[in-house]
Amino acid sequence: MLQAWVVRSMCNLENKIVSVERILQYISIPEEPPLSTSGDKLPHNWPSEGEIQLRNLHVRYAPQLPFVLKGLSVTFPGGMKTGIVGRTGSGKSTLIQALFRIVEPTVGQILVDGVDICTIGLHDLRSRLSIIPQDPTMFEGTVRSNLDPLNEYNDDQIWEVLG
Structure with a gap:
């Protein structure tokens, strides 16, 4: 019984150490660039040509x-x-x-x-x-989440587009 407790305790300790190692790895990952810039704003219809x-x-x-x-x-x-x-x-x-x-x-x-x-x-x-994507599944999730994945439009705008 003592041996089983020691093994279980060592496994728990190892799992917790792995968690700490992952946190340290995540801390060292460089931050992504900003989501938006304060410089020139893009035209509303960019990209218009798609080149x-x-x-x-x-x-x-x-x-x-x-x-x-x-x-x-x-x-x-x-x-x-x-x-x-x-x-x-x-x-x-x-x-x-x-x-x-x-x-x-x-x-x-x-x-x-x-x-x-x-x-x-x-x-x-x-x-x-x-x-x-190369995924053979056409849609995952709801129709609404596929039409507006960033949840930027209200239901009336979605229905207008569908119409």
């Missing part, structure tokens, strides 16, 4: 790691559907993460309709872009 330009884009996940995207320069014309395809590890997900600024570019620029996305707030950027 995306990548200029000499270099992205890596940490300063000590190698680049995942190296010197990528391409223009995706606006108003067109664009699919990104490639084998595992080719940088498709990294490109999307850079576009939404989940991972910041180390070198280069990403321009959406001529605006450098690194100069605007995260909410301004992320609330105006969307992607179609």
Whole structure:
């Protein structure tokens, strides 16, 4: 019985130490850029064309790691559907993460309709872009949560759009 109590106590202690280690890791994670900037406000209809330009884009996940995207320069014309395809590890997900600024570019620029996305707030950027995921499920949650995922509109506005 004593042995069982000691083992249980050691397991509880180890679990609590792991919790402390995680908290210390979370504390050391750099803070994201601000949600909005006090500089120039974006036009209400931005992005209107949807053109995306990548200029000499270099992205890596940490300063000590190698680049995942190296010197990528391409223009995706606006108003067109664009699919990104490639084998595992080719940088498709990294490109999307850079576009939404989940991972910041180390070198280069990403321009959406001529605006450098690194100069605007995260909410301004992320609330105006969307992607179609590779998930075979069309919708998750309620119809309302799919039409207004940021809960920015009232029910009358939602019904007007549906009409």
